[in-house]
Amino acid sequence: MSKVIQHSLFTDYDIYLFKSGTHFRIYEKMGSHLIEVEGQKGVYFSVWAPNAQSVSVIGNFNFWNTQEHPLSSRWDGSGIWEGFIPGLEKGTLYKYHIHAQSGQHLEKGDPYALFWEVPPKTASIVWDNDYTWNDQDWLKKRQEKAGKPQPYSVYEVHMGTWKKNGNESLSYRELAEDLVDYLKEMNFTHVEFLPVMEHPYFPSWGYQVTGYFAPTSRFGTPQDFMYLVDKLHQAGIGILLDWVPSHFPTDAHGLAEFDGTYLYEHSDPRKGFHPDWKSAIYNFGRNEVRNFLTSNALYWLDRFHIDGLRVDAVASMLYLDYSREEGEWIPNEQGGKENLDAISFLREFNTMTYREFPDVITIAEESTAWSGVSHPTYAGGLGFGQKWMMGWMHDTLDYFNKDTIHRKYHHGEITFSLIYAFTENFMLPLSHDEVVHGKGPLIDRMPGDEWQRFANLRLMYGYMYTHPGTKLLFMGGEFGQTTEWSIERGLEWWLLEFGPHKGVQAWVRDLNAFYSAQPALYEKQFSNEGFEWVEHGDWENSVLAYLRKGEKAEENLLVVCNFTPVTREGFRVGVPAKGKWKEVLNSDAKIYNGTGDHLNGTVKADKQEWNGREYSIEFTLPPLATVVFRLG
Missing domain, CATH: 2.60.40.10 (Immunoglobulins)
Known part of the structure; x- marks a missing residue:
């Protein structure tokens, strides 16, 4: 040699x-x-x-x-x-x-x-990134849509457990057939992959990364992963990747003490060691480390044509005292608890990402009340395109977990999100974090008998898809998975032999299609101009009614949610205009495993003042259901 x-x-x-x-x-x-x-x-x-x-x-x-x-x-x-x-x-x-x-x-x-x-x-x-791409049409359309309002209906996926052949995970090329077909059938606009970067420990779900520039070899080569991305784009589906710049594992072959010194991480454990994950924290104040991370983000957008990055654990980066007791952290130079180096890094990362790729999206998983996460850096924000709406997720799941007879005493929990819904560009997440560590599957949060539990789940999704903000749903939630997600096994696809599960799946499929087809649901989803309460004070009946509004008034939608199992005949709601209002969605329809007994068709508005409006409509409000009307 x-x-x-x-x-x-x-x-x-x-x-x-x-x-x-x-x-x-x-x-x-x-x-x-x-x-x-x-x-x-x-x-x-x-x-x-x-x-x-x-x-x-x-x-x-x-x-x-x-x-x-x-x-x-x-x-x-x-x-x-x-x-x-x-x-x-x-x-x-x-x-x-x-x-x-x-x-x-x-x-x-x-x-x-x-x-x-x-x-x-x-x-x-030793490898290369050679690949002949066939997604030019997608990239051209992505560029044309840059900066314009668009729907984001995201299916969050862990590749290794979405579907299995026996005990074997699907390969990238198998996913390019099965997953792509499924996403098209279900009308999702995007898929978000839990970290695909190489990681030593499979049960870490990919969040303990050692190979930042390499798709995991568990499912194939880098070119095989490119093939999956290519096929998704050709099918009109965008790809978001979870990206982990917050911490890294201390495996001997990885970045920790790389040259015998604390090179990538802080030397002081009060800054350089993460107590929750027993991992190392990057030294965000070191130029070469910032260079490594920012170039890595751009690498996935450049070489793999990725459409966006969801940045994990942003809150842990922003605060020096995150998960630390008094005396376990060091104040910044101004005496505060903010990690000034990390803040600077995140702003630089977002600035460079949007400068180099103005048609992609960055999304922050950030769980605190930090102001301006999705505001531009020139306005003092962190510069992300969107932020997970963790408060909405917690309040919604807490509310739905309550027996329906008690919901009227907690009405404020289900309306509270609209007080701050437009302070950020929010994404509504029902993510993997909500179906692990003993929390159980989403269907287990729903009270009542079997019919009520599935009706509640459909109702929650209807509320989610008509609430302002983009949407994210973890795999299995779309058909009512009945066990907690496990890294050891695939999803319970056999459940789709049963009507209740097939009904939930059909509802999510149609919600995805409806969301993408209705400008009123996404044109102003980050603006208070896109939302108007019709009735938010009916706590006694646990009913909400609201308008979703786009650029054209004739495309506006009236949404009514009934959070109890009581059918309300002759229910009246004020509407903003006279004419015929057509029911365009009803989660109680037979196709969704509802009763099918309370479909309303087209209802003519009466000149009868209601909810402070000159005109109103009267209809049957189904039990535990979301119904949507549109003028015309």
Whole structure:
């Protein structure tokens, strides 16, 4: 095997940008790259290890010999070690052997590796991103729709457990058939994948990442994942990825103490150790670390055509005292608890993402009352496109968990979200977090007999889809999965042999189609101009009525929700205009496993004042149901 040849892909300008934390395509230079040097094909390696005594490449090509292929340290103080090894090919296994100043000998995977061995094996693999894309029509339409109101009906998926063949998870290419067909059938606009980046421990759900630049090899190659993205785009479905810049695991082959020092993480455990997840926290104040993270975000948008990133655990990044007791955290330089470095990083990440890819979306999973999460950075916000509406989720599930006879005493819980619904660009999440750790499936939150439980679930989804904001539903919720989600098994697809489950699935399918087809539900979903109460004070009957409004008044919708199992005949609601009001959705229809006894068809408005309006309609309000009317 040939010896290492001194060679560099870096220019002086590259190094300047890297040191300043602003080289947002650094993945084009760092890591392993198949190139040709002076007529010889091989692999160029580069790694950041500024405090190492020496660094060498070990692998299956040199019998993991630590002396055979040493890299050279650059002269410019960048801390980068590099070199070219002729003769190596795609598929070569490798790691970096790092001799630390402390005398330690470390074997580390490549932080920028494009592909890894299937866990529990831990070697990086020389690979490329070559792929012929066929999603040009999707990308063109995405660009045309940038900045315009659009529906986001998101199906949240854990790839390894969505569906299984026996005990085996589906591959990326199998998902490209089964999952794509299902998403089309169910009318979801987007799929959101729990982290696909390589992670050593399957039960972490992907949130403990070691291979930030590599789709997990459990389901195939990077090209197989590209094929899945391509097929989704060709089917008109967008892809969001969960992205985890908040923390990383301390596995020996990963980023922790990478060159024998606290390189990517803070050295002080009061800043650098996460007590909840027993993981390391990034040093957001270090330029090279910010560079690593921001370039990683852009990498998925660039090389994999991803349409958006949902950033995990933002609250844990914003606050120095997150999950810490007094004395376990260090105040910032102003004496406060805000993590100023993390705030700066998040603003920079969002600014660069939207500058480079103005037609994608960033979404924050942020559970506190932090102001301006989805406001522009130039206005003092964090710059996200949307934020999860955790308060809505908690209040809604708490309300629906109550016996229907007691709901009138908790009416404020179901109306409270509209007090702050337009302070952010909110996404309404019923996510994986709500069906794990003993919480049980959503159907188990619903009170009453079997019919009432399923009617309640349909009612909750009807309320969710007509409430302002975009939508997210975790897999299995769309057909009333009856057991808590488990990393060990696939979804209970056999439940669809039964009417109640098939009815919920049909309801979600039609809600998705309705949401996308009705501008009144998404044109002004982040503005108070898109919502108007008709009746929010009828606590005695536990009924809500409201208008959803778009640009055209004739497209406005009247939504009425009955949160009790009492059928209300001759129910009257004020309407904003005379004419005929047609019932366009009714969760009590037979197709949804409802009674089918209380469909209203078209109702003519009477000139009878009601709810402060000149005209009103009278109809039958079904039990535990959402009904929607439209003028005309």
